[in-house]
Amino acid sequence: MLFVYGWNERWQAAWEANRPVNTTAAQPARVTAQYSHTYKIVCESGERLANVTGKFEHLALTRGDFPAVGDWVSAELLDDRHAVIHSVLPRQSAMTRKVAGQTNEEQIIASNVDELFIVNALNQDFNLRKIERYLILAWESGARPVVVLTKADLTEEADLRVSEVEAIAPGVPVHAVSALTNQGMEKLLPYLLPGQTIAVTGSSGTGKSTLLNWLSDANIQRVQGIREEDARGRHTTTHRELFVLPGGALLVDTPGMRELQLWDADEGWKEAFSDIEEMAAGCRFRDCRHEREAGCAVKAAIQQGTLDPKRLVNYFKTERELARLARKEKRTEQRKSVSAVKSSPHPRKSARGKVRLAEEEE
Template sequence: MTTQLTDYLQAYGWNEQWSNKSDACSEKLGKAAPARVIAQYSHAYKVMSSSGERLANVSGRFEFQAAGKGDFPAVGDWVMADMLDESPPRAVIQAVLPRQSSMARKVAGSIPDEQIIGANMDFLFITLAMNGDFNVRKLERYLIAAWESGATPVVLLTKSDLCEDPERYIAEVEDIAPGVHVHMVSALENQGKDALLSYLKPGRTVAVTGSSGVGKSTLLNWLAEDEWQSTSGIRESDARGRHTTTHRELFLLPSGALMMDTPGMRELQLWDSEEGWQQAFSDIEDLAGRCRFRDCKHEGEAGCAVQAAIHSGELDGGRYSNYKKTERELARLARKENSTLRQRDKKQAASKNSRSRGHKRRSMEDWGE
């Protein structure tokens, strides 16, 4: 790209790698220029361009060609857009540059489709409060999605000031999160911030995810040393939080890092996550490799290393149950997705044949004339 980019894009993570991707794309899009999606609303986006912030929409052609929701821009995406000379300044998004990472989940409902939670993150902070809502089975689901995303997962145990035995919580998380760094933080008591500074380098993007009320917005305000997001407490009856973040947004921290705040999720429905599932349960996968038989179902076969580990206490039975549960969930999703794709292919083929017959009929009529 020949245009000299301003500090706006560089501050939001622009580098040589993204420049190369945009060069490959710009040949097809003419005057389209790069921008980063920094906020996502119901029917619009906010992007950071070389000239500053702009509201943006996707073009009609983009919307027509998108195969599903996962093809649309998400917060963190780098896009190519036409910059309109209007007041206030607007942009029309023509293309999304290939993502380096993306966290996805299945949309609500029976139709299998993908929703992108955030894109192009370097680290994914999975927040879990050390209170009555603490649940390692729920954390395992987040770890599946995190490993699948391509970003590096990091677990943050929040609200340590409300916990009488934080070491127990840390041990439980470390047992089910092999290879993942775990940090205990408290914004109220200003504890644990130093441990996070190594992730918050200039140009890096960190997304924060987790259930409602675990302290994601509080964490952002604490690291920003300012009140950027509103916060609320939790219900005393069940330790559940209320939604305070209503949309996804990317913030530039004083350190130069970018932090993505996301609305809390009551439930994380998994999307295509085979590799993430294997990584999240790598300890069980390693045990399965030691079974006497390659096709061992771990249901009582002789020489089953998995069942032996459960009986000895090396492997928690609840973790193994969740391993099997999420395996079945992903298998059902794959079957639904394949069925949807087959139906879509049939409709496209039928439409193509119909157009072909119509063209042939018109040609014959023209010949007859």
């Protein structure tokens, strides 16, 4: 059963290295769905509903420490329907977002993902700048990004759109598909290998749930229409859940996202704009800001037509956004440190928060 959900020698080794010492009844399980504070897990003997133990909840420092869809956990079975979770095995990758509201805290969207399908529809929702931000999410998470342009039947310029995305996503595979006309599935099949975990992310109305149903050849997820005048969709997926496809691949469907907020994603930002970073290496001055300096290779690329000026604008915009958020996080950490010193008998043992690329759900 566990091998169907991606268990392998690597995870077996991780289990042996992190096996709980406080109970002999614990066994490995994978989180396949999350409903508020309750989880659905699958273990060797089947599915259970589970909650974390009181000790787990007490020791968790942030929401990001709690289990997420895709996590491998140590679970103790209580009966044929229920279990408790003792711990989470170290994650190989993690898609994260900032929790809603003003709180500076991470929440795991999905973990242990091998590929991330970034879905954007070939209708009025098509937006290169939005795809750039999703690429930052992918690179920061540790998953391999794949851009899937859905609803290819709505345009006669699908090949042009693919070329435009390839220009802003160096080295990233880009595929145009249509579930309605059964176009392009053969391009996605090489990713759907047994035991591989794929997460699907994108805005509401881009066809994520339709894509899942199409790839599984079944109505796994309910779908809804969109407002054609602005291509905005209503929520179909309301929670994160992992499904096993007929060929053995595992696919995580996630709720539609309205807005992406960056949260300490410096490495993901550099990777997403790697072409500009490489151009900047050719500038005459090492500290070139790519504005009015002589010998600027980035400005030269714009003049030669090899770099879209809008891409450079987004590069600067995300750089400023990350710097602003870093300052905000630093102030938050300073306040936490002061609070810990005042309240703790051991002031040197204050906790440090985690930071990740974040996105806000619609």
